């Protein structure tokens with residue numbers, strides 16, 4: 001496989017999220033059964049997802065990591081169940097061993113929330129296999145990242161980080177056209193930081209690579225809608241923010257509610273084409 005991110009996922013593309021974890025913030029536990037997870041992947045494809053991101057380790061605020069063995073135990077039955085069906089899969093992992101196995105089973109993208117900082121072997125696996133790669137910004141680590149995150153200027157600091165990680169990945173042998181960049185909404189950011197990043201997405205898009213955003217169901221959406229407690233944001237608020245992100249240059253939308261985002265982004269796309 002040797003295609004660019006733009007060819008694989010033209011703007012706008014929806015990336016469905018299927019977590020096979022007992023503790024994901026947004027869909028915790030509901031998809032632990034691998035048969036259900038395979039069915040959900042297929043359903044997302046029917047609803048218009050261009051690709052489905054499969055995760056076996058939660059990265060929600062406060063979460064601890066799991067071993068590669070446990071991640072693979074969760075993921076393998078789902079990867080095997082989807083293989084050969086024609087649905088494009090991305091693998092949400094920071095571990096080379098997990099990525100290698102998922103890519104052998106047909107995944108076409110590695111989504112690394114650590115932007116190649118966690119496992120020194122991951123860049124080599126991506127470079128060798130010729131798949132696409134998402135590099136995401138995160139301040140700190142999931143266990144502690146929401147404890148008082150601070151920036152002088154969140155947009156320029158996140159953009160500078162992504163520019164540096166892009167250069168690192170290219171030096172490690174991953175062609176630039178196979179890389180997309182993600183500001184990491186909710187990863188070491190307050191509600192205000194998240195909003196400033198969405199408003200400033202043009203700065204990140206100007207780095208020249210497609211921008212992926214994941215706002216779906218995140219808790220800052222609950223804060224915006226006046227819910228001070230909920231860990232899960234509303235679908236309507238997520239769709240609104242996705243459309244605003246599209247307008248500011250985002251290309252790929254990582255979401256749990258595929259149909260709603262596909263329809264809203266089709267409307268936004270038609271509007272942009274006519275304007």
Ligand code: HH2
Nearest residue numbers: 019024025026058059060136182185214
């Ligand atoms: N968000 C989450 C996980 N992976 N990857 C990228 N590239 N961008 C994101 O914004 C992103 C991500 C967290 O959301 P979710 O998968 O629903 O929860 P959990 O990590 O608890 O499984």
